Amino acid sequence: SAVISQKPSRDICQRGTSLTIQCQVDSQVTMMFWYRQQPGQSLTLIATANQGSEATYESGFVIDKFPISRPNLTFSTLTVSNMSPEDSSIYLCSVAKGGTDTQYFGPGTRLTVL
Amino acid sequence: KQEVTQIPAALSVPEGENLVLNCSFTDSAIYNLQWFRQDPGKGLTSLLLIQSSQREQTSGRLNASLDKSSGRSTLYIAASQPGDSATYLCAVRAVAAGNKLTFGGGTRVLVKP
Numbered sequence: 001s002a003v004i005s006q007k008p009s010r011d012i013c014q015r016g017t018s019l020t021i022q023c024q025v026d027s028q029v030t031m032m033f034w035y036r037q038q039p040g041q042s043l044t045l046i047a048t049a050n051q052g053s054e055a056t057y058e059s060g061f062v063i064d065k066f067p068i069s070r071p072n073l074t075f076s077t078l079t080v081s082n083m084s085p086e087d088s089s090i091y092l093c094s095v096a097k098g099g100t101d102t103q104y105f106g107p108g109t110r111l112t113v114l
Numbered sequence: 115k116q117e118v119t120q121i122p123a124a125l126s127v128p129e130g131e132n133l134v135l136n137c138s139f140t141d142s143a144i145y146n147l148q149w150f151r152q153d154p155g156k157g158l159t160s161l162l163l164i165q166s167s168q169r170e171q172t173s174g175r176l177n178a179s180l181d182k183s184s185g186r187s188t189l190y191i192a193a194s195q196p197g198d199s200a201t202y203l204c205a206v207r208a209v210a211a212g213n214k215l216t217f218g219g220g221t222r223v224l225v226k227p
Contacts, residue, residue, distance in 0.1 A: 006157075102148065103215055105158040
C-alpha cells in the first residue's frame with residue numbers, strides 16, 4: 001500500500017494569487033498523478049509527474065497554469081497559478097504501485113477561490 | 115476513447131438491504147478496474163482492484179465482479195450500514211490510455227437507519 005499526505009488540507013485564496021500544494025508519499029514511486037475534482041463532479045487527471053523529467057499534461061491543462069515539480073521519488077508539488085473562482089476544486093495527489101496495480105489517493109486539498 | 119458510466123447516480127436504501135452498484139465501460143481492453151469510496155470533501159479510499167484476468171474480488175462485505183467482454187462491473191455491498199453512506203467511484207485502467215485511470219461519475223449512496 002501507500003500512505004499519502006497533502007498540505008494544505010484546505011485553503012481560501014484571493015483571485016489572481018497562486019497556491020502550491022505539497023504531496024508526500026511514504027515510499028518511492030515512479031509516477032505520481034495530480035487530479036482535480038470540481039464540485040459535484042468526478043475526477044479529472046491534470047498531469048502525470050515522473051521524477052527527473054517534465055510532467056505530462058492532459059488536454060485542457062497547461063504548465064503555465066499548473067506547474068508541477070517532482071524533485072525526488074517521494075515528493076511532488078502542484079501550483080495553481082493566477083487563480084480564479086473556476087479553480088475552486090479538490091486537488092488530489094495519487095500514486096500507482098507497480099505500474100498497473102492499485103492506485104492510492106491522498107486526502108485532497110480543498111481550494112476555494114474568492 | 116474510454117468512457118465509464120455509473121448508474122444510478124444516487125441510491126437510497128434502508129439499513130440491512132444489499133447494495134448493487136453498476137459500472138460500465140466502452141473499451142474492453144483494460145488492465146484492471148478499481149472501486150473507490152469517497153466521503154464528502156475527502157480523498158478516495160481504494161476498496162477493490164480487479165485485474166483483467168479475474169472475474170471477481172471479495173473483501174469482507176464487499177464483492178466486485180468483472181465481465182470484461184460486456185464492459186461491466188458490479189459492486190455488491192451486503193447488509194448495508196449507515197456507515198456505508200458515501201460516493202462510490204469505479205475507474206478503469208485501459209490499455210489505450212497507458213497508466214491513466216478513467217473514472218465514472220460515481221454513485222452517491224445513502225443508507226438510512
